[in-house]
Amino acid sequence: MSTLKNKSSHHVYDVVIVGGGTAGIAAAASLLKRHPRLEIAVVEPSANHYYQPGWTLVGAGLMPYEQTHRPMIQVLPDDVIWYQQRVRTIAPRRRWIALGSGQQLQYRVLIIAMGLTLNWKGIEGLEETLGSNGVSSNYMPELSPYTWQNIQALTTGRALFTQPLETIKCAGAPQKTMYLACDHWRKAGVLSNVDVHFHNSRASLFGIDAFVPVLSKYLEHYGISHHSQEELVAVDGTHRQAFFRYQGDQGLREYEARFDMLHVVPPQCAPALISDCGLADSGGWLDVDPGTLQHTYFPTIFGIGDVCGTGNAKTAAAVRAQMPVVTDNVLAVLRGAMPKQKYDGYGACPLTVEHGRVVLAEFDYSGELQPSLPQWLVGSTEPSRLAWWVKTQLMPRYYWNGLLKGRKRLL
Ligand SMILES: Cc1cc2nc3c(=O)[nH]c(=O)nc-3n(C[C@H](O)[C@H](O)[C@H](O)COP(=O)(O)OP(=O)(O)OC[C@H]3O[C@@H](n4cnc5c(N)ncnc54)[C@H](O)[C@@H]3O)c2cc1C
Known part of the structure; x- marks a missing residue:
């Protein structure tokens, strides 16, 4: 079980993750699956974790609201150290972040997964x-x-x-x-x-x-x-x-x-903290390489999820594709090697066009369609019952038991 521990101010974490939403938890779980001994801190102020794709279903009477959130402590991977606070500052040159309490956390690699701001x-x-x-x-x-x-x-x-x-x-x-x-x-x-x-x-x-x-x-x-x-x-x-x-x-x-x-x-816009700490692109989003997801100027910083200034669709589906890339590249940097894995911009949007049918829009950076359902069964732009089952049955299960456990697939 994750704990709320306090380390001395001289302690250096292998990885500090800002944000315990979809991307932060997926990244932490995936890293620990590959390297159980990594010392990872997650900084997340919220007591609850939310399955946001479920809100469309709740808003249509298709899922109880209670099924869209769980206590943060239950979804954080074992062995991460949870600071239930907001990050106030990031000092990328000195490799530390400051929390709302004023406490500083030092890192070898920082993963920024703080989502976006609803205005x-x-x-x-x-x-x-x-x-x-x-x-x-x-x-x-x-x-x-x-x-x-x-x-x-x-x-x-x-x-x-x-x-x-x-x-x-x-x-x-x-x-x-x-x-x-x-x-x-x-x-x-x-x-x-x-x-x-x-x-x-x-x-x-x-x-x-x-x-x-x-x-x-x-x-x-x-x-x-x-x-x-x-x-x-x-x-x-x-x-x-x-x-x-x-x-x-x-x-x-x-x-x-x-x-x-x-x-x-x-x-919606990028969190102000990104610009305030000199980490933003011209639009205010986290300035990362669209392939490696490594920060453009600070090689010990990576981004994952909605906060990134990459041209993909901001979705949990994108996080699923980004997760193994970030994991592999973060481990490379920790070893002193160059990041090699590249994200292709995959994102997906299950368009619930009627009860029982979904058009599963899947595409990459270039706008090229990237269908994952068998094409002999479902045309990539057609409404289908199979895609409805994926959205309403498979995805919620995969989210809690696959993505948040650092797995690219449910089984
Ligand atoms: C209505 C709706 C429907 C959606 N439907 C789908 C769908 O069908 N399919 C799909 O794939 N995606 C869907 N999405 C999008 C998907 O949920 C998001 O893209 C995904 O959750 C992004 O993950 P994230 O970790 O980047 O951001 P989030 O999950 O939002 O997490 C960001 C976290 O950072 C934390 N944070 C913020 N500031 C700080 C700070 N200063 N310090 C520390 N922590 C901080 C926040 O508390 C939060 O927990 C939907 C979203 C919504 C709202």
Whole structure:
């Protein structure tokens, strides 16, 4: 069992990991599987670990919220030392980090796995109304059950779903919840009474063109109005009004839209700490080599997961592909060798287009499709029952019993 220990300030850990989310735990477990004697510290303030891909299912009444989180102490690998604190500073030249308490931890290799920052304040009035007035977000764990309540309660009226402009984790998640809601309304026989709008700050429905036709068909199937390049800028929950900004012929324009239900995906950005400590690329993300995931200037620093400034889809599926690369390369650096393993940018987004069917979008840095299901059975851009089973049954099991144990496969 992991412990909350304090070492002397002169102690040097083999590896310090910042963040005990998907990427931090997977990296720790994978390293220890290869080298059980490594001394690893994980710095993570949260008492709970979350299975975030489950929140889409919770928001559609398909998984109890309780199945999406476990106490951190249960998922941390045996023998890591857990500091239940926030990292306040990273001093890459001197190879130490400082915790919120002021304590310093020295390292031989640092793995940064602190995810991304959800900017709830980026939308005026949102924080005041989230969780009431029909305003919800599956990006806030406790609110995913409220999304499902709203969907069930709506039998007539207007439902708005939004997607921000910035890079977000699981870029398909804003649409996934919308399609599952529409399918619920269709089955309940009320879809024709619900006016559904997708306000998408981006120009395109999905980042990989190959998946746009199938998603467009589902928009048509459910009668969803797609508003591209329209950004949610403010919410007035009491009066149930959402305010959108778009580029008009004569500059930026705003308009308001009434809603009965609003599902918001907040703007997202890199954690400020990355820039503050001189570790960022021009976009503020951790500046790592897209192949080796080693920091561009500091060879004893690696990145894994959402924090990296790499062009892959920010998903747990990407972490699964990054994990063996980071493990191998960190061990190489600890041995004094050069990192050799390369990540190809694999990421996956299981698009829940209807109950019982998923379009499993899998692709790499170049946008090349990387299907993992047998192609004679399922076309890579087609909705399938097998992919639904993967998303709803296999993935949760693999997450807790495979990925978090440092395994690339469940068995
Ligand atoms: C609604 C939703 C649906 C999703 N669906 C899917 C899906 O279907 N498939 C898929 O593959 N992916 C999906 N994802 C994305 C996936 O969950 C993330 O990409 C993945 O969890 C990223 O892992 P991470 O470790 O980089 O970040 P996280 O898991 O977010 O972990 C980051 C950790 O760092 C910690 N931290 C932050 N700051 C500090 C600090 N200063 N000091 C110490 N620790 C710190 C945080 O507390 C957190 O525990 C979904 C995400 C959401 C929100």
